[in-house]
Amino acid sequence: xxxxxxxxxxxxxxxxxxxxxxxxxxxxxxxxxxxxxxxxxxxxxxxxxxxxxxxxxxxxxxxxxxxxxxxxxxxxxxxxxxxxxxxxxxxxxxxxxxxxxxxxxxxxxxxxxxxxxxxxxxxxxxxxxxxxxxxxxxxxxxxxxxxxxxxxxxxxxxxxxxxxxxxxxxxxxxxxxxxxxxxxxxxxxxxxxxxxxxxxxxxxxxxxxxxxxxxxxxxxxxxxxxxxxxxxxxxxxxxxxxxxxxxxxxxxxxxxxxxxxxxxxxxxxxxxxxxxxxxxxxxxxxxxxxxxxxxxxxxxxxxxxxxxxxxxxxxxxxxxxxxxxxxxxxxxxxxxxxxxxxxxxxxxxxxxxxxxxxxxxxxxxxxxxxxxxxxxxxxxxxxxxxxxxxxxxxxxxxxxxxxxxxxxxxxxxxxxxxxxxxxxxxxxxxxxxxxxxxxxxxxxxxxxxxxxxxxxxxxxxxxxxxxxx
Numbered sequence: 001x002x003x004x005x006x007x008x009x010x011x012x013x014x015x016x017x018x019x020x021x022x023x024x025x026x027x028x029x030x031x032x033x034x035x036x037x038x039x040x041x042x043x044x045x046x047x048x049x050x051x052x053x054x055x056x057x058x059x060x061x062x063x064x065x066x067x068x069x070x071x072x073x074x075x076x077x078x079x080x081x082x083x084x085x086x087x088x089x090x091x092x093x094x095x096x097x098x099x100x101x102x103x104x105x106x107x108x109x110x111x112x113x114x115x116x117x118x119x120x121x122x123x124x125x126x127x128x129x130x131x132x133x134x135x136x137x138x139x140x141x142x143x144x145x146x147x148x149x150x151x152x153x154x155x156x157x158x159x160x161x162x163x164x165x166x167x168x169x170x171x172x173x174x175x176x177x178x179x180x181x182x183x184x185x186x187x188x189x190x191x192x193x194x195x196x197x198x199x200x201x202x203x204x205x206x207x208x209x210x211x212x213x214x215x216x217x218x219x220x221x222x223x224x225x226x227x228x229x230x231x232x233x234x235x236x237x238x239x240x241x242x243x244x245x246x247x248x249x250x251x252x253x254x255x256x257x258x259x260x261x262x263x264x265x266x267x268x269x270x271x272x273x274x275x276x277x278x279x280x281x282x283x284x285x286x287x288x289x290x291x292x293x294x295x296x297x298x299x300x301x302x303x304x305x306x307x308x309x310x311x312x313x314x315x316x317x318x319x320x321x322x323x324x325x326x327x328x329x330x331x332x333x334x335x336x337x338x339x340x341x342x343x344x345x346x347x348x349x350x351x352x353x354x355x356x357x358x359x360x361x362x363x364x365x366x367x368x369x370x371x372x373x374x375x376x377x378x379x380x381x382x383x384x385x386x387x388x389x390x391x392x393x394x395x396x397x398x399x400x401x402x403x404x405x406x407x408x409x410x411x412x413x414x415x416x417x418x419x420x421x422x423x424x425x426x427x428x429x430x431x432x433x434x435x436x437x438x439x440x441x442x443x444x445x446x447x448x449x450x451x452x453x454x455x456x457x458x459x460x461x462x463x464x465x466x467x468x469x
Contacts, residue, residue, distance in 0.1 A: 001098035004090035022158025114348035115151030136229030147218030220266030227259025258312030265305025274357030278400035303350025359404030375417025
């Protein structure tokens, strides 16, 4: 986490940038409490016009505007500088305690990292096919590279901003089904509206949502090419020597097996939707429990399937090596490189998430942002409806296809956020009292509430709010 503190003459006196373990950024903008409502509205509107998400939230005990959807921190500062909302060089402070841990980064970015390792194996397999004069093996190498490119280009960071938008759309539909009007000035309305996003940004959002499916599709095609090459060149090859023919047939059948298993693993990974477990639901056992676990981690099944397929590669490679002459061994060695690198890449794939699905959240801050959106929306309604709406919204957000959280935990957090929104000047759709220059800071809902002792932390935060209000 990095905080930029600006001179008192700047409209925005502080910007906090935070990066998730999955690689995505979010920013928190803070202004002095005396900033007028029009200026706050202009800043939020300018952020939305860039195609970014702007949500009133809290950070470090201060009311802020949270920004999501940008790629570089300089994009935010440049936009603010252009509009004269920040001036001069900031004082920069970095909090290493708030930075992602290396192990968390590896796990959250494992799909992208698998692509980095895969690219070595892809080049090796293509070189093997070229040396072997096999067009289908070369096609398999190209297909493998297509899957790798999908991972490298579109799994470069998590899709937390896309997840926020999906939940916001569901939230809007749910509230409208309850005959509750959503003010156009609310953040939910802004996020669900795509008018500020160009065609390239929309396409990028789409592909960033499905990198695993694109990768699996290319890998499945590679499996078809490998099986076809094996049938054509080995199983039904034209060798006349019985011993050579038997060896080729054995190696070919192994290749057919690995190609078929690669296709089956890819198909499973694409067909099974990832689904988080509802913590309020009883745990399933037996076959139902196994299926539930597979739904929670479909890429684990795919990754293990690819590993078994790669072991077929290893067996076929060893068979070819054993019966190859010195020149042929140079060709087979490239396939050996492919085997070693693929095993590492497939392990990384097996610990990956698709990044989307029912209740799938790659970054816990998505929960915080979503609850802030809901809190702002509820706070726009008459006060006597707040408790009822909090109950309704807690049940909705807790569902396994939304946030997959305990209903009581969501309810406690919503109560806190509704009270915070009443005091947050960035909440444009809520009428606020004239701010005081000495307005008390209110403790925010931090990521810590998503760890342990939720209800104790929630009660503590509620007590702080009551004290300040």
